[in-house]
Amino acid sequence: MKAPLDFDDVIYGIHAVEEALGAGEQILALHVATDRARDPALRALLAAAEERGLRARFEGREFFARLPYKAHQGVIARSAPFPYADLDEVLAPREGAPLLVVLLDHLTDPHNVGAIVRTAACIGANGIVLPDRRSAGVNATVRKAAAGATAHIPIAQVTNIAQTIAAFKKRGLWIAGADAGEGAQPMYEVDLNRDLALVIGAEGAGLAPLVARSCDFLVKIPMLAGVASLNASVAAGVLLYEALRQRREG
Numbered sequence: 001m002k003a004p005l006d007f008d009d010v011i012y013g014i015h016a017v018e019e020a021l022g023a024g025e026q027i028l029a030l031h032v033a034t035d036r037a038r039d040p041a042l043r044a045l046l047a048a049a050e051e052r053g054l055r056a057r058f059e060g061r062e063f064f065a066r067l068p069y070k071a072h073q074g075v076i077a078r079s080a081p082f083p084y085a086d087l088d089e090v091l092a093p094r095e096g097a098p099l100l101v102v103l104l105d106h107l108t109d110p111h112n113v114g115a116i117v118r119t120a121a122c123i124g125a126n127g128i129v130l131p132d133r134r135s136a137g138v139n140a141t142v143r144k145a146a147a148g149a150t151a152h153i154p155i156a157q158v159t160n161i162a163q164t165i166a167a168f169k170k171r172g173l174w175i176a177g178a179d180a181g182e183g184a185q186p187m188y189e190v191d192l193n194r195d196l197a198l199v200i201g202a203e204g205a206g207l208a209p210l211v212a213r214s215c216d217f218l219v220k221i222p223m224l225a226g227v228a229s230l231n232a233s234v235a236a237g238v239l240l241y242e243a244l245r246q247r248r249e250g
Contacts, residue, residue, distance in 0.1 A: 009078060009080065009082070010139075011025075011027075011076070012067075012069050012073075012076040013071060013073050013147075014042065014075050015147050015148050016148045017077045018045045018048065020077065021049060021052065021077075022048060023148075023151030025080070025151055026079060027052070027079050028078045028080060029057060029078040030049050030054055030055075030056045031059050031063065031076045032046070032057070032058055032075055033058070033063075033064055034058045034059060034060055039074075042074075042075065069141075082143075082150070082155075084138070084155060084157050085154035085155060085156045086156060087156055089154040089156070090154045091168075091171060092154075093126075094124075094126065097247065098193065099126050099195040100124075100126055101127050101128070101168070101197045102116060102236065103128075103164065103165070103198070103200070104116065104128065104129070104130040104131075104135065104200050105131075105199055105208055106134045106202040106205075106208070107130070107135060107136060107200065107203060108136055108202065109232075110136040110142045110145060111145045112231070112232045112233040113130070113142050113145070113233075114141065114142040114143065114147075114150075115145055116128070116200065116232070116236045116237075117142065117146040117150055117153065117155065118145070118146045118149040119236060119240055120149075120236075121146075121153040123243070125240065126154070127154035127155065128153060128154070129158055129164060129197075130156075131158060131159070131161055133159075138150055138155055161208075162210050165197070165199070165211065165214045168197050169216075172195055174194055174195065174196050174197070174217075175196075175199060175215045175217075176192065176196055176198050176218070176219050177201070177211065177212055177217075178199065178201060178207070178218075178220070178221075178236070178239055179207055179212065179218040179220055180221075180229045181218065183218055184218035184219055184220035185217060186222050187220065187239060187242045190219050192219075192242060192246045192247075193247045198240065198243070199211060200232055200235065203232050219239065221239065
């Protein structure tokens, strides 16, 4: 059997596929390496698939050798196109907690996007928004890097980040842009315990000028001398956990 030609709608890796099954995502086919058929780590995944009436197709090494992914762990699922949320889903309030949404300003590295998705899901953020052009969408690599978290947090695609920021402001959200420049305030000195959208800029370039001007304030992570900046996903993680800390301490 030939490998699937469309690699966008693919989930690979044991944990990512298991999470997708558990979340009820529409899985069209499940391929498992024959030499891993008796692997104890796959038992829960195969059982979950059988419960949904999905029978795994056991494949030889040639099948997996044609795939562009190296960390597939002998498991790959072909899925329906990723179900992007709309902005109302992203902004759905949760009782007892202010909104926290992450906007990604044209991040192109799917590993960064996936890592941010996972962190946002772990801290209970309401959702993620990313552009539909010049940005990594939710593809196979994002799903693998997120380790299944794409199934547990609403992710929306929009045409224009600056326009989305304007719409969020009308909904009462404050907009905080992550920035390492002189005009940014240290994260310990800003109030992140309110309805908030945190904007993370592109790798290297940072926030687009129009996006930066649209923010209510810019926030930075204190850095030791000689260190210029953090990786985008690491910076997002630090800021998101600072927001969580402030919210827990009230």
